[in-house]
Amino acid sequence: MSTAVADVVRVRVPARSLRSELRAIRIVWKRELIRFANDRLRIVTALVQPLLFLFVLGSGLQRLSSGGTHGIDLKTFLYPGILCITVMFTAMFSAASIVWDREFGFLREMMVAPVRRSSIVIGKCFGGATVASFQGLIMLCLAWAVHVPYSLTLVLGIFGLQLLLAFSITAFGVMVAARIKTMQSFMGLMQMVVTPMFFISGALFPLVGLPTWLAVLNRLDPMTYAVDPMRKLVFNHLDISKPALHALDPGVTWFGWHVPALVEVAVVLLFGLVLLSIAIWEFSATE
């Protein structure tokens, strides 16, 4: 003790700079990773829902749907959509941690730090995106079980798409969390929004012959533009007939125009960036 009194380590807090903002982003990001790694139960529970959809729904409806799948396993068809929902639900939980942080007071520690609120929000969104993509990687390991052959481009492509989707969903969650103060209402609201987004996105059905109302909703749903390129990516690696490809992977059209995958990716990115800006603005405005 007495030595501690004798030579005190003096620390100086430097003036605000880009470097200090980057450090703040990095540590907020890192905290998400540490917490994710510590919480093994969460990794397991987050897998339950996607696995149910993939293996129970996929196997159970196989006979019913066999007429329309051109001999393709229903699980193979569902797989790209399931890759998306895994990421969506995990990202949603990551964003929910902001509400926890507020309830447990930790948000205040971050809010009083001499850094921009935007750094905190960006770090949080990157953290959520990374964590959700890791969760997605676990699902990626199941490709063999649904007859999808591995390749480097497939793995990298899927990981990239998952990162992007997870980022957008986390941004959405963080934006909501800026206003919602209790966990119950946050989870309720997120379920109310994310579940329809997932159902309408076409993760569970091909975008052919839909009734007009559903087709319209589908084109308005930002998730459509993540599910569709994911499916294109997976189906491009399958050895299947032209008619099967047309029936199962028709692609998204805007008034008859086939939307290219890059445009779809841009839609998801834009969606995420707009929500991120709103989230930053909301957090900067408080206190």
Place this chain on the structure above:
Amino acid sequence: MPAPAISVRDLRKSFDEVEAVRGVDFEVEVGEVFGFLGPNGAGKTTTINMLCTLAKPTAGSASVAGFDVVGERDEVRRHIGLVFQDPTLDGYLSAEQNLRLHAELYGVQSDLVAPRMRQVLEMVGLWERRNGQVMTFSGGMRRRLEIARGLMHSPRVLFLDEPTIGLDPQTRRSIWSYIGLLKESEDITIFMTTHYMDEAEICDRIAIMDQGAIVALDSPEALKAGIAADRVQITTEDDQAAIAALADRFGIDAQVAEGQVTFSVPGGEEFVPRLFGELGVPIRSVSVSRPTLDDVFMSYTGSTIRDAEESADRQRSRMMMQVMTRGRR
């Protein structure tokens, strides 16, 4: 004469129609332990929030470590450490991870993080537990960790909002000893709020706050000396006769409190021999006590700190009722 660590001029804060802080003025010198004493609801936390840039003043000005709390918010934040009344630790992280995160957020020079962390953790006696998850820590350990964290970036001013609220007596004493240690070892000014009288005793100077205003400001000794009277308590054969005799012979207004005849008199110790000689009622025991901060608080506000809290609670619930009925219309 160095510039004061904290300088406050006519600081005010209103919430809707309620004026929580009604124009306070004070200066805290560098190296001082300065206490804000008052009942809950006196405006202590609101004042501290304004000084920490967490709330904007409605009027008036304040500077902390030489920086204006409104105009130079970031500068103020870089130079202060905060320990809130409510916990703000991440329970899922270890003690060390919490401190590291803080150091990164405050941009502490990387090669100094480890030695500084060891130092602050050793000070609060948590170095051995640095890898423990904070969730498993007791309330006292968490508060100590929060103090260590508030010191990580060597702040010029450390704000402690009710640092020992809800802690057991032993932990409270150890926290007071850290505050004493800090004063010796670090070049730091400490600003704390409390509603415990014994806690205020460790301060160099205290400001007594009541209903949003400072009613007295001095060292604890000077404040107590300002109260001339000592408190005398006696037990007698016949309390009623003793009270009557006190009024009759000495002109003293006495009451029965805690089962004893209690009264205040200047120079209590000199008064005792006269009491035995002139009271005329047999006395079984006598105790004389010096004025406490409790008496000081009472003499400035006319109520004990506990009574003041109760009336503040009543006032708050009345205001809530008003707001609710207004909202319904």
